[in-house]
Amino acid sequence: MRLAVYQPEIPGNLGALLRLSACLNVGVDIIEPCGFPFSDKALRRSAMDYIDAVDYQRHADWASFRANQPGRLVLMTTKGSESLFDVTFAPDDILLMGSESAGVPDEVHASADLRIRIPIRADCRSLNISVAAGIALSEALRQTRGFPHVDT
Template sequence: MRIALYQPDIPQNAGTILRLGACLGIAVDIIEPCGFPLSHASLRRAGMDYLDHVDMTRHADFDAFQAAQSEAGCRIVLLTTRADVPHTRFAFSPDDTLLLGRESAGVPDDVHARADSAVTIPMRPGLRSINVAMAAAIVAGEAARQTGLFPAA
């Protein structure tokens, strides 16, 4: 399983997601360009000393990312408010990559169309979205539970 960030805007959210990946053993892909310099200095506050423990891959653009996912046999599952399928009703696979869009704008329509599947987190009516790092944790937790990433308690 992997988490991918499409052109992230906010270094604190990216750092938090990298920390999540380190703690859960989930690799993280960064699809550039980023809205900030992608460096340890910009990610340090949220990522703390976990950044050395995450398997992170940078991709020059979405085409490079999609080619790598295709070569690895990974399905791209987009997290979006525009999906009809709740993440709790989706059958995740251990080879899935959870794709999250920019905090400011999500993903463009062409990227949305190129995802293999799309899921949403059910929310109360009238509210727009959940913070991208929180969304990553919610959906990664469900995907990990379904696929057995977490050992039985």
């Protein structure tokens, strides 16, 4: 299971996604360009002390991400045709989150193997990207029994 982020615009959201991924032991693909100055220093600052626990890859653009994409692409979108809770996930799925303001362009939307949504109230537009990723990853990891093993 991996999480991919398409052209993130808010450093704090990317940091939250990186921390989420570190804690859940899920790799992250960052598809550039980002909407903020992005460097190794900025990456360390946004992910704080979790960065060394994250398996992340930076991709210069959509084409370079697609060239290295091994699993089924599952787009999280408010325009999704299926509910998150009606989908059967696979361990090698890649959950793709769009940019905060624009989601993903039509080309990216069309290339997804699945387009799913999180059910929310009709009078609400969307969830924060890191909240949505947490909900989606939790359901996907629950289904695939992919949560990290914890010794007690």
